[in-house]
Amino acid sequence: MNYRCRVLLVLLAALAVAATPTGMAPLPAQYLKGGTFYSPDGWFQIGFQAGRWEWFEMRSFDGKADPRWPDAVNQTVAWYVREAKGDNTFVVMERYSPNAPPLDDAFMQGIESDTRKGASPGEILSNFSVERIGVPTEGSVRFSYRVVKKSGETLYRFAYVTGGEHRVWLQTHAKTAQEPRSFTRVVVSMRWLKEP
Numbered sequence: 001m002n003y004r005c006r007v008l009l010v011l012l013a014a015l016a017v018a019a020t021p022t023g024m025a026p027l028p029a030q031y032l033k034g035g036t037f038y039s040p041d042g043w044f045q046i047g048f049q050a051g052r053w054e055w056f057e058m059r060s061f062d063g064k065a066d067p068r069w070p071d072a073v074n075q076t077v078a079w080y081v082r083e084a085k086g087d088n089t090f091v092v093m094e095r096y097s098p099n100a101p102p103l104d105d106a107f108m109q110g111i112e113s114d115t116r117k118g119a120s121p122g123e124i125l126s127n128f129s130v131e132r133i134g135v136p137t138e139g140s141v142r143f144s145y146r147v148v149k150k151s152g153e154t155l156y157r158f159a160y161v162t163g164g165e166h167r168v169w170l171q172t173h174a175k176t177a178q179e180p181r182s183f184t185r186v187v188v189s190m191r192w193l194k195e196p
Contacts, residue, residue: 020056021056021080023058023059024056024057024058024059024080025056025057025059026054026055026056026057027055027056027057027079031055032055034050035047035048035049035050036048037055037079037092038193039094039193041094042193042194043094043166043192043193043194043196044094044166044168044190044191044192044193044194044196045190045191045193046092046170046186046189046190046191047185047186047189047190048081048186048189049182049185051084052083052084052085052086052182053081053082053083053084054081054082054083054084055079055080055081056079056080056081056082057077057079058077058078058079058080058091075095075096075097076093076094076095076096077093077094078091078092078093078094079091079092079093083182088172088180088182088183089172089173090170090171090172090183090186091169091170091171091172092168092169092170093168093169093170093171094166094167094168094169095166095167095168095169096165096166096167097165097167098165100163100164100165100167102164103132103139103140103141103161103162107141108130108131108132108141108143109130111128111130111141111143112128112130112143112145115128115145119147120149120150121150122149122150123147123148123149123150124147124148125145125146125147126145126146126148127144127145127146127177128143128144128145129142129143129144129145130142130143131143135160135187135188136160136162136170136187136188136189136190136191137162137163137190137191137192139162140160140161140162141160141161141162142158142159142160142161143158143159143161144156144157144158144159144179145157146177154175155173155174155175156173156174156175156176156177156178156179157171157172157173158171158172158173158174158179158180158183159171159172160187162190162196163192163196164196165196166194166196167196168190168196170183170186170187170190
């Protein structure tokens with residue numbers, strides 16, 4: 001996990017329901033057809049319950065990156081998704097890296113240490129779980145952990161990573177150790193449209 005991934009986890013936890021979140025723009029309708037999100041670069045799709053979720057392009061987390069096109073210069077793009085009537089949120093991040101390390105044991109072992117390095121001062125991270133699974137696609141990695149914030153609030157974070165040179169991260173958080181079912185349904189629906 002790199003710095004941008006840690007930034008997304010922090011951002012995901014910090015965003016609250018409001019109008020268009022700062023540093024974001026509503027996702028153009030052409031990328032949302034019925035109950036499916038189509039990545040603007042044409043690499044993958046994600047199913048979701050139409051009318052339940054609002055999609056936003058994240059424009060400020062990676063400098064001047066175009067939120068639609070990961071490439072050699074702007075390697076990372078992301079979308080923030082929130083319930084129209086509720087407090088569930090998740091982030092979809094796509095990263096293009098021709099030299100991306102495989103999702104192997106070394107990658108899995110680095111997740112916990114990288115996540116701990118990116119923790120905010122005063123946060124206590126525990127209960128790490130990292131596993132290789134067949135969802136959303138074969139060879140994906142799922143990880144979760146608990147965060148106790150300086151204020152005493154406890155959150156549980158859940159993430160999935162899939163792909164190769166084109167890699168997708170799906171991330172959310174909850175107030176209980178149970179992964180939100182709505183997020184699990186989104187993860188299971190993810191499909192590559194090209195070979196990643």
